Amino acid sequence: MKSSLLLDGLEAEAPTVLTAPAARVRIADDMAMLRAAAELTRDISAARPAIYWGDMLGSAVLGYGALYAAIVLVPVGWAILAAVASVLALYRAGSFIHELTHMKHSSVPGFRIGWNLLMGIPxxxxxxxxxxxxTLHHARTRYGTTDDPEYLPLALMKPYSLPLFVVVSLLAPIVLLVRFAVLTPLGVVFPKLRERIVAQYSGLAINPAFRRRAPEGEARTLWHWFEAGASIWAITLLTLVATGVVPLRGFLIFLGVASGVAVLNQVRTLVAHLWENDGETMTVTAQYLDTVNVPPPTLLPALWAPVGLRYHALHHLLPSLPYHALGEAHRRIAAAVTEDSPYHKASYAGLPGLVRSLMANTMRGVA
Known part of the structure; x- marks a missing residue:
């Protein structure tokens, strides 16, 4: 999931920006890099349904199986290990929501409905x-601006913004329960409230100023079906807990695992970009350099940035390239461009260094 699990509009206002940054030199597009990215990946641009289905189904089965083990196991140590395994597996399965936003749905038939039934609604x-x-985040003139639903200039904000950005995601499961068990039914009764729910509480966004438009056509129909399913499930789950059919312990473990998934995604979101843009429009190359690749040989990104998210900068060059092709695309492009190409400048060693760099940037305006 590219954006955080925070629902847009829950925060009263965006964290305060420290100071306006000094004027930056506008980065021109590197046409050699852009051509190489397009030309070297044409033969690997097709989605492979067997990989999508196998990866998503395997991750979901492992995640739910580990969640069940965490609930029923008595030894605390084993229950914790099972919960951690569940967080990692469900996070991977859930990350396919990012692929859904970019793929042609005819290329992997039934995947959108299957993912929603198996992951999205539960x-x-x-x-x-x-x-x-x-997709608005990828719009050429929106990225990094106030119209980008998935961008905040975190590197230019006060230091407390970073831990707050992560900690608030702990509440995501509670927020989502309220969204679907309470707000959805109320929106059916009160049309004005429904308008606000659609605009402010129906997007996985981190920009609190973002307001989404009401869907139309097929998107509207699918929205209503999936929202109804999520609402019925949320109400049913709360009813089963209230009546004792679902033990409170099991429910709390489920919430804990869901919070773990949300926090892990939020940490990944924290280092997905450098977050240094102050609202100006940027060239494609500038957008690329504000985004992060964490390629091999490091191994841990496969856990905290799964389903191709470790190649997030490359994804901004080639948004429609399927996740299973990004590793090969990176190898091809890195070998083809010159040593001084901007392409190499978006690759980083790992999570700790990215977090330290972001924290250092926020501290510059404190002194």
Whole structure:
């Protein structure tokens, strides 16, 4: 999931920006890099349904199986290990929501419905929360501006903004339960409230100023079906807990795992960009350099940035390239461009260094 699990509009206002940055030199597009990215990946641009289905189904089965083990196991140590395994596996399965926003659905038939039935509705993150929102982040004139639903200038904000950005994601499961068990039914009764729910509480966004438009056509129909499914599931789950059919312990473990998924995604979001843009429009190359690749040989990004998210900068060059082709695309492009190409400048060693750099940037305006 590219954006955080925070629902847009829950924060009263965006964290305060420290100071306006000094004027930056506008980065021109590097046409050699852009041509190489397009030309070297044409033969690997097709989605492979067997990989999508196998990866998503395997991750979901492992995640739910580990969640069940965490609930029923008595030894605390084993239960914790099972919960961690569940967080990692469900996070991977859930990350396919990002692929859903970019793929041609005819290329992997039934995948959108299958993912929503298996992951989106049970975890209360149906794909309509991301579809129609995430693509705005890739719009040429929106990226990094106030119209970008998935961008905040975190590197220019006060230091407390970073831990707050992560900690608030702990509440995501509670927020989603309220969204679907309470707000959805109320929106059916009160049309004005429904308008606000659609605009402010129906997008996985981190920009609190973002307001989404009401869907139309097929998107509207799918939205209503998936929202109804999530609402019925949320109400049913709360009813089963209230009546004792679902033990409170099991429910709390489920919430804990869901919070773990949200926090892990939020940390990944924190280092997905450098977050240094102050609202100006940027060239494609500038957008690329503000985004992060964490390629091999490091191994841990496969856990905290799964389903191709470790190649996030490359994804901004080639948004429609399927996740399973990004590794090969990176190898081809890195070998073809010159040593001084901007392409190499978006690659980083790992999570700790990215976090330290971001924290250092926020501290510059404190002194």
């Amino acid at each position: 975890m209360l993150v149906p794909s309509f929360l991301y579809e129609g929102v995430h």
